[in-house]
Amino acid sequence: MSIPKNGSLLDDVHQVMRLNHYSIHTEKTYSDWIRQYVKFHKMTDRCELSVLPEAKVEEFLTYLAIHRKVAVSTQNQAMNALVFLYKRVLDKPLEKTVDAIRSTKNRQIPVVLTQDEVKQIITLLEGVPQLVVKLLYGSGLRITEGVRLRVHDIDFEYKQITVRSGKGNKDRVTTFSEGLMPSLKDHLQRVRLIHEQDLQEGYGVVYLPNALSKKYPNASKEWGWQYAFPARSLSTDPRSEGTIRRHHIDQSLINKAIKVAVKKLGIVKKVSAHTFRHSFATHLLQRGTDIRTIQALLGHNDLETTMIYTHILKQGGEGVTSPLDDLNI
Known part of the structure; x- marks a missing residue:
């Protein structure tokens, strides 16, 4: 995946996570969710991430719940990764409510x-x-x-x-x-x-x-x-x-x-x-x-x-x- 800035989007993700001392396990997990998110929306340019971001996040999380039937904790993990992306990497925190369909897979x-x-x-x-x-x-x-x-x-x-x-x-x-x-x-x-x-x-x-x-x-x-x-x-x-x-x-x-x-x-x-x-x-x-x-x-x-x-x-x-x-x- 290449969404160029000075480097790729994932390069920026890695850099921010390491500066903030995230574990390498969390780094890999968040990077994977961000990669899936970009691929799901078929985005090829960094600017696309800023167009209706809440709607994009909502659609992706709903897809995880309905089509992939992920557990509640998995959907929450994906949400955390995307909140991190917009707030810490892109410096554009999600402002509107993300009203995605929630996972109901029983524990x-x-x-x-x-x-x-x-x-x-x-x-x-x-x-x-x-x-x-x-x-x-x-x-x-x-x-x-x-x-x-x-x-x-x-x-x-x-x-x-x-x-x-x-x-x-x-x-x-x-x-x-x-x-x-x-x-x-x-x-x-x-x-x-x-x-x-x-x-x-x-x-x-x-x-x-x-x-x-x-x-x-x-x-x-x-x-x-x-x-x-x-x-x-x-x-x-x-x-x-x-x-x-x-x-x-x-x-x-x-x-x-x-x-x-x-x-x-x-x-x-x-x-x-x-x-x-x-x-x-x-x-x-x-x-x-x-x-x-x-x-x-x-x-x-x-x-x-x-x-x-x-x-x-x-x-x-x-x-x-x-x-x-x-x-x-």
Whole structure:
């Protein structure tokens, strides 16, 4: 897509997002929605974006709801990307109300594993995938939070993990399994050796968020700032001018390992890394943990979001026992 200014529209999007310290995940997501929006309206010139913008946005969002039948959260994500485009990139905020048809796709009850299924899957996993999955289930982390974990965010003494800039750019503290400590400490010892080797070879500089590298020039080489689960090899940082560094592992490696284990076990549930977060919350509820405590551990803004796990605990549809069970046959 090329809508020229000094560069392409997407070049401007990338530049603004990096100046404002958006995550690379958000950058890719917003860029993709903006690309789809331009393609949908068949726009070839930047000026076309400013012609009846609210009507264009409304038509695109309605298309997503009616023809692509996207979930409410997906439609909201697209809207956020377009609001960002007009307000922050084009400097022409949407002024009129965007009255698009809203998505009505119901939120599905999340897939949850039994404790035995969790145990079987974790037992089949090895190495880093096993450690990451144990953190997802043991601490209720999202997969992105797990792979981006920094060394100094793991507190062995207080048995807690600090999640930095989670969903909604919020920090939170969650629990940490005591049983995971020995294997994670062994893992971090190996990671430290890799970091020291990188430093000796002139590398070892990790990416720091929110311009911290300018505020703390030496922090990027410090052990505490390194990723707990670094990639196997060095690579060029796409958001820098050719800087070579060791990024964190790709989350796809974890999901692939989970998929293989689930297939071997013959589990028919649709299992992904996020399933272990759902299982964490559900199993805490089964143990009698207060719902607001679980809300805090998961980092949910709204208690209603956490309440969905209470539906899973009901025995049978809406908690009703089937009359067939009364017949004892």
